[in-house]
Amino acid sequence: MAATHSLSSAALSSSSSSFFSHSSFNAKNPKVSFPGTRFRVKCVATSQDSMTAYKTSVPRNANMAKLQAGYLFPEIARRRNAHLQKYPDAKVISLGIGDTTEPIPEVITSAMAKRSHALSTLEGYSGYGAEQGEKPVRALIGKTFYSGLGIEEDDIFVSDGAKCDITRLQLVFGSNVSMAVQDPSYPAYVDSSVILGQTGQYEKDAEKYSNIEYMRCTPENGFFPDLTKIPRTDIIFFCSPNNPTGSSATREQLTQLVQFAKKNGSIIVYDSAYAMYISDDNPRSIFEIPGAKEVAIETSSFSKYAGFTGVRLGWTVVPKELMFSDGFPVAKDFNRIVCTCFNGASNIAQAGGLACLSPEGLEAMRGVIGFYKENTSIIMDTFNSLGFNVYGGKNAPYVWVRFPGRSSWDVFAEILEKTHVVTTPGSGFGPGGEGFIRVSAFGHRENVLEACRRFRQLYK
Template sequence: MSSSAIQLSSAAASSSFLSPSTFTTREPSASLRRRSPGICLCVASPPSEKTAYKTKVARNENMAKLQAGYLFPEIARRRSAHLLKYPDAQVLSLGIGDTTEPIPDVITSAMAKRAYALSMVEGYSGYGAEQGDKNLRAAIASTYYRDLGIEETDIFVSDGAKCDISRLQVLFGSNAKIAVQDPSYPAYVDSSVIMGQTGLYQKDIQKYGNIEYMRCTPDNGFFPDLSSISQTDVIFFCSPNNPTGSVASRDQLTRLVQFAKDNGSIIVYDSAYAMYISDDSPQSIFEIPGAKEVAIETSSFSKYAGFTGVRLGWTVVPKELLFSDGFPVAKDFNRIVCTCFNGASNIAQAGGLACLSPEGLKAMGDVVKFYKENAEIIVDTFTSLGFDVYGGRNAPYVWVHFPGRSSWDVFAEILEKAHMVTTPGSGFGPGGEGFVRVSAFGHRENVLEAAKRLKQLYK
């Protein structure tokens, strides 16, 4: 096969892997088949060998700092290569954190109704408020921030938490120094690199210069030693954590808020998995006294209602949060939103309102319960095989330790011998080396089959 043919095949298989409908519930016998290629996501094409013309525009030098490909397209590339080698393999995908179960009917019905209304003069609407529908903002405030002093005007509805992470980086600018949990969701670091906040990548320690990596390990309960953290402007913190599945306690978050106050830092708190918390751990940073003066919170409907493709989330910027000169952070974020964004889809926002109805909340709770049952199956499987396993209780991710081994080597072993995709822990930062992340987002029959294959591989 020619190199160009391989590249095309790789891109097609990558699209199939990243598609949320790779598997289907109604036809279990066909649930593992490869799908026809759709659009290609995040996979860069190699430059042509014959370039007739080049512009005089210099490449953003910060883009050249980024290491290899973004984690998940790289996984897709390796999966594609595996399928070229084993074209008849039934590959299970428990790597990328994409939902698989259908969106509850009470939610899709509301979106369908809103979409149909757009075909009529009396139901049509164009641009909405960049900050989001007033009723949806009020519903988010009353549902998730009741009695926490967060008002609807503090809430900015968006097309997802990941998009807001990049908008927040634009807000903070290129001179901000950030701190991240290590390991952590790659978007925090990569967006910082693109903004020019970092130095070069240091291969010997697998870190970027000018980023504070807050090591989170089983030994410290996946909560960093704050006394060892240097002065930093912005702290990205995710609880329940992606990828470790750990959740911060009230005492730990109280210490984090106090640390931010003592250092004059701003916390960007990612609560995208808060509905998965089943104990008394805080579901919002704003449950901690004083957090409104030092924190921003991002969240999303993606992992609650299956909105990974619908795209709807929100960011809370309290009016009490001020820059060093006393200017309200919310006013600048509002300017960023109005400049870079035209507001979330009115159809998606209709779905968001349905999510927050009594029926919608119950339906989302059922979806979350289903994925948590998947996580329990995965945890029990690895535990029975003698592995040290973390997460899975308050999060849809299971973090499995393979001491003394390379994460990518373990990834390759599971893919090669079990035809199963996981996520190498080192892709989340140097602190993830020796671990793999297994996602609980999958149809039940696929999770059960994955458990069977893992037991055969590691028995």
């Protein structure tokens, strides 16, 4: 008999005034009671006997069978739910998945509401839009993020998010390409490569897939790979500021990367989803580097700037100068994929995007980003005070904490069990993440402060 468990969504309250009052939390006795939320668990039983024995004649995609366990973040959610079943009265704080928590600024939501209400009128109704995005949105993205960089409006494709565009780009590249990825890095790059059939089997001993070049990024090399030791691949996935390490590449490093790609005839897929968090003079866009338009694609998102993780709005830049080996423009194939697989971003979301990029919207987004960066400082100060080696934080909403000689999943389990705080195990981002955990700064301030109190009690 197997049992599956689901939690009432109403039970998951992310904020509580109880955080400002005294709690009886004790790291040595983690089963504590916090005033406020109680969790109700519903159990649903299934049995093998109740399942149909009929099978179709359709074979499973063999590439899907290569994937290991569940995707990282659903696996974390599964473990979190199991913990809630074990401790139904605990106040669990999630600093794991990089989901925003603060309300979308009113200047942005009011624009979306206005567009939404207009759809109920003959004058304001619109149906299918351009698959590439509305021209005013594309133009304003170009003006805001790529001014003076030679990126034109029709180089920009508006989408429902960077993660979706990563898969669309993989469809463009197909299965007969080789790829390299930062190690550690956002798991969608590797998993989409596996699904497309670009990789070999998973090698358990090495904790990596064959036919992928894992570019190790460590504190010792400044979280930038030694390109002199990296063999040529067709595609290079690169994220700056990096998720999970929080490190942003310097102008000199990105110049090396562009020159490396040009020398090898490779294409860089550059993920700049956290660029607005950069507070020093490191590049916000790969296109700040001379020659990048001939070798790079850039994808980005409003998710972590404006709280659009649920609204869904992003963009990808594919310059006209980027060509395949036969001289065919990459942008034309990407446009074909977009037109085939996508009907365009929501017109309501795009109205929000226009508001984001207005002077008032930009100011509001900077305020939200500033709030999360204050959270980051609180978390970094906490772990630094406890004697840990801590990285990231300055240019990204993630803190990368080192636990030498320890399994990342063991540390994740220890923190969850003894503090009721959800983090992310570093090994979930690649073998280079073993011995680290990622702590997200996305959270209500009272939750972050309470989590840090618990960390101090556990590791004092």
